[in-house]
Amino acid sequence: MLIKLTGGKVIDPAHNVDGVARDIYIRDGRIVDAPEPGAKVDQEYDLRGKLVMAGAIDLHTHIGGGKVNIARAMLPEDHRPDLCAATDLERSGCGHAAPSTFTTGYRYAEMGYTAGFEPAMMPVNARQAHMEMGDTPIIDKGAYAMLGSDDLLLSLMKDGVDQRVINDYVAWTITHSQAMGLKVVNPGGISAFKFNQRKLDLDEQAPFYGVTPRQILKTLAQALHDLGVPHPLHVHGCNLGVPGNVQTTLDSFAALDGLPAHFTHIQFHSYGTEGDRKFSSGAAHIAEMVNKHKNISVDVGQILFGQTVTASGDNMSQHRNAAHADPSKSVIMDIECDAGCGVVPFRYRDTNFVNALQWCIGLETFLLVDDPWRVFLTTDHPNGAPFTSYPHLIRLLMDKSFRNEQLARINTDAAGLSTLGSLDREYSLYEIAIMTRAAPAKTLGLRDRGHLGVGAAADITVYTEDADREKMFAKPNYVFKDGTLVARDGRIVQVVWGNTHVVKPEYDPGIEKVIEPHFRRFRTQRMGNFKISNDEMCECGHGSKLHVHDCTHGRKQ
Amino acid sequence: MSALTFTARGMPAADIDCGGLTCDSLAGKSAAEVAKLPILVGGRQTPCGDVFDVSGSDTMQIVFRGNGATCNRIGAGMTIGSIRVEGDAGDHLGLQMKGGKITVTGNAGDFAACEMKRGRIVVQGNVGDSAGAPLPGNKKGMSGGMLVVHGNAGERLADQLRRGQILVAGNAGAYAASRMIAGTLVVLGTVGAHCGHAMRRGSLIVRQRPPLPATFADCGTHTLAFLPLLMASWKEAGAPFATLPVNPRAQRWMGDTGNGGKAEVLVWA
Ligand SMILES: [Zn+2]
Ligand SMILES: [Zn+2]
Numbered sequence: 045m046l047i048k049l050t051g052g053k054v055i056d057p058a059h060n061v062d063g064v065a066r067d068i069y070i071r072d073g074r075i076v077d078a079p080e081p082g083a084k085v086d087q088e089y090d091l092r093g094k095l096v097m098a099g100a101i102d103l104h105t106h107i108g109g110g111k112v113n114i115a116r117a118m119l120p121e122d123h124r125p126d127l128c129a130a131t132d133l134e135r136s137g138c139g140h141a142a143p144s145t146f147t148t149g150y151r152y153a154e155m156g157y158t159a160g161f162e163p164a165m166m167p168v169n170a171r172q173a174h175m176e177m178g179d180t181p182i183i184d185k186g187a188y189a190m191l192g193s194d195d196l197l198l199s200l201m202k203d204g205v206d207q208r209v210i211n212d213y214v215a216w217t218i219t220h221s222q223a224m225g226l227k228v229v230n231p232g233g234i235s236a237f238k239f240n241q242r243k244l245d246l247d248e249q250a251p252f253y254g255v256t257p258r259q260i261l262k263t264l265a266q267a268l269h270d271l272g273v274p275h276p277l278h279v280h281g282c283n284l285g286v287p288g289n290v291q292t293t294l295d296s297f298a299a300l301d302g303l304p305a306h307f308t309h310i311q312f313h314s315y316g317t318e319g320d321r322k323f324s325s326g327a328a329h330i331a332e333m334v335n336k337h338k339n340i341s342v343d344v345g346q347i348l349f350g351q352t353v354t355a356s357g358d359n360m361s362q363h364r365n366a367a368h369a370d371p372s373k374s375v376i377m378d379i380e381c382d383a384g385c386g387v388v389p390f391r392y393r394d395t396n397f398v399n400a401l402q403w404c405i406g407l408e409t410f411l412l413v414d415d416p417w418r419v420f421l422t423t424d425h426p427n428g429a430p431f432t433s434y435p436h437l438i439r440l441l442m443d444k445s446f447r448n449e450q451l452a453r454i455n456t457d458a459a460g461l462s463t464l465g466s467l468d469r470e471y472s473l474y475e476i477a478i479m480t481r482a483a484p485a486k487t488l489g490l491r492d493r494g495h496l497g498v499g500a501a502a503d504i505t506v507y508t509e510d511a512d513r514e515k516m517f518a519k520p521n522y523v524f525k526d527g528t529l530v531a532r533d534g535r536i537v538q539v540v541w542g543n544t545h546v547v548k549p550e551y552d553p554g555i556e557k558v559i560e561p562h563f564r565r566f567r568t569q570r571m572g573n574f575k576i577s578n579d580e581m582c583e584c585g586h587g588s589k590l591h592v593h594d595c596t597h598g599r600k601q
Numbered sequence: 602m603s604a605l606t607f608t609a610r611g612m613p614a615a616d617i618d619c620g621g622l623t624c625d626s627l628a629g630k631s632a633a634e635v636a637k638l639p640i641l642v643g644g645r646q647t648p649c650g651d652v653f654d655v656s657g658s659d660t661m662q663i664v665f666r667g668n669g670a671t672c673n674r675i676g677a678g679m680t681i682g683s684i685r686v687e688g689d690a691g692d693h694l695g696l697q698m699k700g701g702k703i704t705v706t707g708n709a710g711d712f713a714a715c716e717m718k719r720g721r722i723v724v725q726g727n728v729g730d731s732a733g734a735p736l737p738g739n740k741k742g743m744s745g746g747m748l749v750v751h752g753n754a755g756e757r758l759a760d761q762l763r764r765g766q767i768l769v770a771g772n773a774g775a776y777a778a779s780r781m782i783a784g785t786l787v788v789l790g791t792v793g794a795h796c797g798h799a800m801r802r803g804s805l806i807v808r809q810r811p812p813l814p815a816t817f818a819d820c821g822t823h824t825l826a827f828l829p830l831l832m833a834s835w836k837e838a839g840a841p842f843a844t845l846p847v848n849p850r851a852q853r854w855m856g857d858t859g860n861g862g863k864a865e866v867l868v869w870a
Contacts, residue, residue: 120738371740 045086046071046079047527052091052506055473056098057482058495062474068096070502073527077498091506094521097477098494099158099503101484104278104308104343105425107148107180108162108187109173111355111385114375115142115426119353119389121371133539141352141389141426149181149542151432154534156505156520159184159484159493159542160431163227163278163308164357166190168382168569170221171576177544178585182530184493184503186545188278189221190357192228192260193235195381196562198253207266209558214267215551216559220575222546224488224593225275226268227308229357230282231260234384237360244360246282246295257282258299265303271549272595274489276304276341281313284361288317290326297333297340306487309345309424311406319461323398325405328463331412334419341487342413343420346406346437347399348429353389356427362386381566392429400458404451410441411467416478417486435517441471442513489593490545502527541588544581549595602659604685605632609667610654615643617652617691619665620674624682624701627660665690670710676703679720692729695722696736698746711755714748716741717765723838727752730774733767733786734760741782743767749838756793759786762803768835768842778805781864785831789841800857800864806831810852810868817856817866824849828869 047070053063069076079085106112116123116139123138128147130136137147152160160180165173165187177185191197191214200210218226232250233241239251246257265277281296283289293313297305307313310330318324334340351370356362359376365388366374374388392399406428413419421438425431440447451459459465471479485494492501504524510516519534528540556571563571581590605627607619618641627635636650649655657664661682665672673691676684680700692710695703700720708726714733728750733743734757744763753771760776762784772790779798785806792811805811828849835842851869856862 118738120736124736373740 046083047502048085048088049091049096049504049506050088052094052096054096054496055477056496057474057478058098058485059497061496063095065092068496068504070504070524070527073502074492075496075498075500075502089506089522091522093508095473095507095509096496097156097505097507098481098485098496098500099505099523099525100156100480101488101490101494102152102157102160102422102425102431102480103420103484103488104163104345104422105160105431106162106164106355106427107160107425108145108176108185109165110169110377110379111164111357111387112142112176113172114377114385114387115353115355115389116144118373118375118387122351122353122389133536140432141430142355143430145176145179146181149183150536150539153182153523153525154531154536155432155434155518156507156523156531157183157431158503158505158523158525159186159490159545161185161224161488161545162187164188164190164229164280165221165223166357166379166382166385167194167217167221167574168379168567170223171580174222174544174576174581175584178581178588180542181539181586182525182536182542184542184545186224186488187222188225188227188275189217189223190227190229190383191217192231192264193233193383195235195566196559197260198232198235198250198255200558201255201259201263202253207263207270208552209555210263211267211270212551212555213559214264215271215549216555218273219548219551222544222576222578222581222590224545224547225273225278226264227278227280228260228264229280229383230284230360231257231264233257233282233360234357237363237384238378242360242363243286244282246292246299258296261296261299261305262301262303265300265305269303273547273549274593274595275487276306276339279305279307280309280356280358281307284309284312284356284358285315285365286361287315287323290314290316290329293326294329294333297337300339302339304339305341307340307342309422309427310342311345311347311402311409311428312424314405314409321397321457323401325401325408325462327405327408327412331409334413335415338418341418341420341483342409343422343424344406344409345422345424345428346410347392347402348423348433348436349392349394349399349403350429350433351389351391352426352429353387354427355385355387357383357385359384359386362388365390380568381562394454397455397458400455401461403454404458404462404464407440407447408462408464408467410471411464411469416471416475417483419479420484421476421479435514438471438476438517439512439514442473442476444468444470488545489547491593541586543589543591544585545591545593546581547593547595603657604662604664605635605655605657605660606664606666607649607653607655609665609669609672610652615671617642617672618674619672619691620677620693620696622649622663623676623679623684624661624663625678625680627663630660632656632658669707673710676701676722679703689726690724694724694728695720695748698722708752712736713750714743714746714767717743717746717748719746721747721749723749723751725751727771728754728758730755731757731760733758733762733765743784747838749842753790754788758788759784759805762786766834768838770841777811778803778864778866780860781805787835787842789845797856797864797866799860801861802863804864805866806851807866807868808870811866813854813866814857816859816862817854818858818862820853820855822850822852825851825853825867828867
């Protein structure tokens with residue numbers, strides 16, 4: 045079937061196209077060249093006067109895995125006021141901050157998002173995470189496996205093994221947990237928490253293993269680089285949420301010695317200790333370093349005011365936050381040899397000094413980092429705010445007067461300490477398209493997503509331009525997923541099952557001689573049961589396709 | 602003007618959600634208009650008139666008549682007016698109620714007065730489990746108003762009660778006053794096992810010594826000046842609460858020492 049999208053103004057930063065009216069042809073889920081004159085067009089959409097972008101990609105959103113399910117189970121009050129009835133098309137669902145899997149897929153698609161990546165998949169929990177994501181309709185999925193506080197890595201590092209052994213272990217883990225990348229969360233800190241430590245600084249030796257977070261960061265970043273995994277190490281650094289952690293973050297940038305890395309939810313890692321309350325914005329320092337160091341990219345993890353739930357592998361910081369839980373309940377868990385997890389419900393208040401300053405710090409970061417290819421639009425869903433608030437966040441970035449109106453409403457001490465009011469920058473649609481489409485596709489190595497060139501997957505979102513950017517981005521006119529019209533004017537019109545993206549870096553199979561005994565001696569699962577096969581992935585994903593991406597990016601030959 | 606009356610047509614289908622049929626939401630509507638309103642019956646939108654014969658005109662006085670045991674959420678969120686249930690009421694009677702009065706001549710199901718904030722509920726018969734408790738997973742139960750039960754109460758009566766009074770003339774099941782945060786629970790009959798489990802603050806007032814957990818400490822017999830004042834507030838609840846002998850002497854237990862130990866159990870004759 046040939047579909048023609050006629051005359052829309054195309055914004056496609058991957059091809060330097062900014063608002064040029066042109067036709068797009070779709071056949072078999074792909075964007076194709078214009079057919080011979082006279083070829084039969086089966087379906088035509090008149091998009092004259094409308095804006096056309098690739099489907100948006102969220103590279104950091106907690107949509108699957110144990111902690112999300114804990115959040116769902118723990119927060120019936122999140123579900124009761126937000127019920128979605130079943131329709132002929134949609135399954136019933138519920139949830140605002142921790143929506144059910146089906147609701148997650150529908151709401152992303154309705155907003156013009158066609159892919160979301162779960163950033164903290166514990167390898168031991170990978171099967172559960174993939175089954176949940178398999179039940180998330182329409183959007184493409186993928187996950188980053190989490191290492192860095194696991195017993196085997198730390199033991200190998202303690203024994204001083206060669207980097208190649210670590211590389212094999214990392215590649216093996218990514219391959220058999222069916223991941224798209226690797227995240228490190230509070231390197232060594234989750235393990236240290238289990239030894240009753242409540243803080244682990246960048247150069248502090250982790251208890252028992254004697255390795256430092258700096259060494260862990262460097263080792264894992266090196267591994268991904270050597271393996272040629274497209275997305276560099278996804279770093280959730282030390283001291284999340286601790287005033288003064290901006291220095292830790294800057295030191296962590298430096299610790300990489302120029303190796304590429306992505307620092308996630310950077311807002312939570314940009315706190316200074318100036319002022320009467322010893323809490324201040326470090327966004328300017330962070331942005332300066334990001335601007336200078338092309339090997340670094342960040343996503344913001346913007347907070348927005350209201351009720352949400354924080355879910356993280358960082359049990360050390362979540363244990364600290366549990367005192368501020370609202371409603372007052374939380375779960376802090378140990379996940380056998382792998383890691384930990386903490387789920388703490390939270391309400392960000394604009395009257396609260398700390399929350400208001402966090403809001404400013406996130407926005408300052410967006411506005412001070414020059415290169416939209418290296419700063420991604422996230423709220424660290426649901427940690428800073430639910431993903432459904434993205435249209436509001438886009439308006440804050442694109443509309444200075446709206447931003448300043450909001451700034452006038454927050455805690456005045458926080459507003460007074462922030463430089464936000466003096467920042468005039470307004471993001472353009474082109475820049476928004478970079479940070480939500482082209483750039484995430486590029487960093488993840490999704491060559492056929494995030495752009496509208498011939499050969500690309502037909503993940504396409506069509507908007508009507510509106511000065512109210514929140515309204516505009518909340519309900520696109522059309523959303524196509526792999527060539528199928530799935531949403532119209534913010535309502536689902538067809539349900540498809542998106543693809544799952546993975547990488548399978550090469551490794552020496554001999555590494556199993558190291559891994560297998562570790563499973564046998566210490567873990568509740570045998571190595572054979574840990575491995576998730578390709579067939580299993582497709583079974584649990586309603587027949588969705590598995591896309592394996594190349595690992596040749598910057599590879600050492 | 603006669604009361605707006607909902608008379609069940611035959612045996613009602615499972616689960617009738619009566620949450621929308623309150624004085625607040627029906628104000629200004631005629632019986633014919635009300636009969637057209639969609640309500641959830643067995644989870645499906647159904648015109649109210651399909652399950653109830655609707656008559657009368659005074660929307661400030663609502664009457665439910667007939668087999669009401671499957672009529673759930675009667676009076677949910679109401680702020681004004683009165684609802685009279687002639688017969689039984691289902692679950693979640695007076696859920697999150699903020700004012701007005703509900704009277705039930707028969708029994709009420711589980712979670713009566715759940716998260717109630719203000720107003721009064723009187724049940725002539727029994728109430729099921731978790732009267733005055735929060736919805737499952739929530740952290741605060743009833744936080745104001747008064748629930749009067751002339752019959753017996755089921756298990757977990759006043760679980761996580763936050764404020765307000767619950768008066769029970771009959772007996773209470775297991776785990777009465779469990780996790781209570783504040784407020785007052787009065788039981789004139791017997792109280793079941795594990796009463797006061799994880800009780801944090803507030804008062805459980807009984808006439809005979811209940812089977813208290815070992816984590817409650819006997820603090821002796823006292824003359825408590827507030828007891829006659831408290832009992833005076835029961836006058837509006839009528840007999841038997843209004844006609845009890847006024848006695849300021851009570852034996853006091855403090856607990857649950859496993860959870861702060863600031864709650865009291867008063868045994869008074
Ligand atoms: Zn994180
Ligand atoms: Zn995250």
